[in-house]
Amino acid sequence: MKTIRIPPRPSLLADVQQELSAREPDPKKLAKIIANDVALAASLMKLTNSSFFGLRLKAGSVEHAVDLLGLDQCSMLLTGIIARQTMSNGGAAMARFWDFSTKRAQAMSFLARQMRACPTDIAHTFGLFCDIGVPLLMEKFPDYSKNLEKAAKDLDHKITDLEDQRYSTNHAAVGSLLARTWGLPNEVSVAILLQHDYSSLQDKSTEDRVRTLIALALLAEYAIHKYHGEDLFAEWEKGGDLACQFLGMSQHEVEDRFDELHDMFNGIS
Structure with a gap:
């Protein structure tokens, strides 16, 4: 670090x-x-x-x-x-990073408002910053992007565990540190740190708003993947059921939210 x-x-x-x-x-x-x-x-x-x-x-x-x-x-x-x-240096890779982050932030803000789950500004901020450690690790390690792409498809291990094994740190830890350094709300920095630890969704000692942000982000990201025609999303396979359970959503309700988000993406594209 x-x-x-x-x-x-x-x-x-x-x-x-x-x-x-x-x-x-x-x-x-x-x-x-x-x-x-x-x-x-x-x-x-x-x-x-x-x-x-x-x-x-x-x-x-x-x-x-x-x-x-x-x-x-x-x-x-x-x-x-x-x-x-x-943090805009990095050409096409950074453009794609910010495009995805912006779409996730907009989706989370929409979901937070529709579901009255948490303040929309907090949801939007987390959506923008939850992967902010990624460009910092891309800058530090030349092979990071390639290994992140591979780790993102792994159905059996947490991305952060795979990164820890290779780099002795991970994007969640680095992103959480940046969030604290920049004075972002504490629940945002904690949620960044725990974002891939889906067991925290069942941990009542973890603040409710932190768990809400993690669950909403997973829902938003899966909706974005489906919007782009990608039905298999490894993170949803790992934590989707826990996220739905925490948010009190049935599969039918999830599909309804996806339809709403896809309409929103179409409207702002």
């Missing part, structure tokens, strides 16, 4: 988090922080006016976008935008 480069928390993210954590956050001050970074402001405006949010009004300025979204939604989007700006 000591030899892996964990990017420091971007100063822009620190400024945003400081304002949002104030006793009475000021939307105008937050808008000013955002507007000082042209790329951040442009990305926020684009997302605010996208079909994903489906807002009746279109934002005409950063301040207007903050008012339309609210502080919680703004925090969710800004954290993701800044993360993508900070």
